[in-house]
Amino acid sequence: MxxxxxxxxxxxxxxxxxxxxxxxxxxxxxxxxxxxxxxxxxxxxxxxxxxxxxxxxxxxxxxxxxxxxxxxxxxxxxxxxxxxxxxxxxxxxxxxxxxxxxxxxxxxxxxxxxxxxxxxxxxxxxxxxxxxxxxxxxxxxxxxxxxxxxxxxxxxxxxxxxxxxxxxxxxxxxxxxxxxxxxxxxxELPPNLLSRQEIRQRFGFSEDDKFVITVGRLVKWKGIAQLIEVVASLDESVKLLILGDGPEKNMLTELATQRDVAGRIIFGGKAERSFTLSAIRAADVFVLNTGYEGFSHVLLEAMQVGTPIITTNVCGNPELVAHNQNGILIPVGDIEALHSALQRIFSQPSSCQALISGGRESIERLxxxxxxxxxxxxxxx
Known part of the structure; x- marks a missing residue:
């Protein structure tokens, strides 16, 4: 040495x-x-x-x-x-x-x-x-x-x-x-994470709501505007929580209002790690609709808490996410693919369980x- x-x-x-x-x-x-x-x-x-x-x-x-x-x-x-x-x-x-x-x-x-x-x-x-x-x-x-x-x-x-x-x-x-x-x-997961029910109650989501979450800085390449557009095209039971802050916040808030989904989309701002992990665990799906990612730590955390992942097949993402094994990969900028992936998560519980199991196996090596x-x-x- x-x-x-x-x-x-x-x-x-x-x-x-x-x-x-x-x-x-x-x-x-x-x-x-x-x-x-x-x-x-x-x-x-x-x-x-x-x-x-x-x-x-x-x-x-x-x-x-x-x-x-x-x-x-x-x-x-x-x-x-x-x-x-x-x-x-x-x-x-x-x-x-x-x-x-x-x-x-x-x-x-x-x-x-x-x-x-x-x-x-x-x-x-x-x-x-x-x-x-x-x-x-x-x-x-x-x-x-x-x-x-x-x-x-x-x-x-x-x-x-x-x-x-x-x-x-x-x-x-x-x-x-x-x-x-x-x-x-x-x-390691912090102790005493909030339960699924506590998180949903905090944001006014019912147990029947389809809970989508994304976490990250609110910048152009995160593709959050596209995610809002897709949520607006889905059933009213689909709710979106956005954790993070950044220069795109005002534009994204206005977009949610324009698309008449402001009541279904919550901007949660920055959150400390324990709360973020609790929120990811309470969601039905974690989406990272990004055009650029070196190696996303939040994808690891979503796998760790057992939430199915949808993300893009760009940059470092495919080095962690194997399509249909531990997550779903979609082409960057493809709104139709994102729409279909969300519909699949909501309609195929057995598929979700396979993705969750694959994610937990993946992080055992990391x-x-x-x-x-x-x-x-x-x-x-």
């Missing part, structure tokens, strides 16, 4: 009590390292202090951007100089610059293409994620594409949670032997112990 690395600096933009995949992942990974006797320091953004067995250094998000970046850079230099390896899960530019200055070994986890996401949110591109990689964009977007490739090529190893993302990263100029695929792991065993050798090499 080489040198016995003993000190780690973990860098992330979000960390508990923040909600989100990177926050959950880094928190658990830091705890696992500490339990194995490693010294751990976390550098992140945020304001709320927590009592943890390892050090967490937070830079307040409320600070003006120049001051925030300056303090972040200074904290990385002060905290990171004594670490043997830096594991970057966000804040990539300041982390790479500070790490290079201190000549540290840098490992980075890439879970998506921030340049494409930013361009989509700003309305600067209409290209799909794959077309975006090879199509000339405006100067502002090309700058972010260059920056993304620059900092990714400066680290010793890149970890991605899917083969699809590995192919993207290789397209940014990173050699194949420096990109390692490690699939995400399922977390354990935290496996993830840790695959990640530690990369960090300590």
């Amino acid at each position: 080489g040198k016995n690395w003993g000190t780690f600096c973990l860098i992330t933009g979000i960390f508990p009590p923040d909600i989100g995949g990177p926050a959950t992942y880094v928190s658990r990974f830091a705890s696992s390292l500490h339990e194995q006797g490693y010294e751990v320091h976390v550098v992140t953004l945020g304001d709320e202090a927590q009592s943890l067995p390892f050090s967490v250094y937070r830079i307040a998000r409320a600070l003006p951007l120049p001051i925030r970046l300056l303090l972040l850079f200074a904290t990385l230099l002060r905290v990171g100089w004594k670490a043997d390896v830096w594991y970057i899960n966000g804040l990539e530019v300041p982390a790479v610059l500070a790490g290079l200055l201190l000549r540290k070994r840098l490992v980075m986890k890439i879970v998506g293409d921030y340049a494409w996401e930013r361009a989509m949110n700003l309305g600067l591109t209409t290209d799909s994620i794959d077309g975006f990689q090879h199509t000339r964009q405006c100067r502002q977007v090309e700058w972010h594409k260059w920056l993304r490739g620059w900092y990714t090529r400066r680290v010793s190893t890149v970890i991605t949670p899917s083969r699809y993302l590995k192919s993207l990263v290789q397209g940014w100029g990173v050699p194949e032997n420096r990109v390692q695929v490690i699939y995400n792991a399922v977390e 354990t935290w112990e496996r993830l840790l065993a695959q990640t530690l050798p990369i960090l300590t090499y």
Whole structure:
């Protein structure tokens, strides 16, 4: 294994009590390292202090951007100089610059293409994620594409949670032997999840209602507008719960009103993990109608709590979901296919049970112990 690395600096933009995949992942990974006797320091953004067995250094998000970046850079230099390896899960530019200055070994986890996401949110591109990689964009977007490739090529190893993302990263100029695929792991279910009945009562759904749920940031590529259109075409007993927030919320709310289904669609906003899992478990079907997904953690969670899945056959989704085995895959943007898949879920209970069983078998292989065993050798090499 080489040198016995003993000190780690973990860098992330979000960390508990923040909600989100990177926050959950880094928190658990830091705890696992500490339990194995490693010294751990976390550098992140945020304001709320927590009592943890390892050090967490937070830079307040409320600070003006120049001051925030300056303090972040200074904290990385002060905290990171004594670490043997830096594991970057966000804040990539300041982390790479500070790490290079201190000549540290840098490992980075890439879970998506921030340049494409930013361009989509700003309305600067209409290209799909794959077309975006090879199509000339405006100067502002090309700058972010260059920056993304620059900092990714400066680290010793890149970890991605899917083969699809590995192919993207290789397209940014990173050699194949420096990109390692490690699939995400399922977390243990929190205790005392709310029951199906409690969730349905909270949202005013009856036991006879057909309960559809989707979870995610409300952005264009999540396909939530199409999901609303499909729900509007189905029987009035079909209800939709949308958990998440984002720039598309006002447009989606107006669409629900225009389609006269505002009473059947609930925008639940952001929710903490325990409530989200309770809501997914109470639903009849989980839908992720996305046009882009590196490797969806919420699909794992839907399998874990035993809710049938409908999702698109794009990006990293087919690496987790096998059509008709542990979920239903549909072509992206195909409203008729989404309509048919929902009708199938509602009308074929035996088919649903087969999908649920297949999902639970799939996640048995995606354990935290496996993830840790695959990640530690990369960090300590």
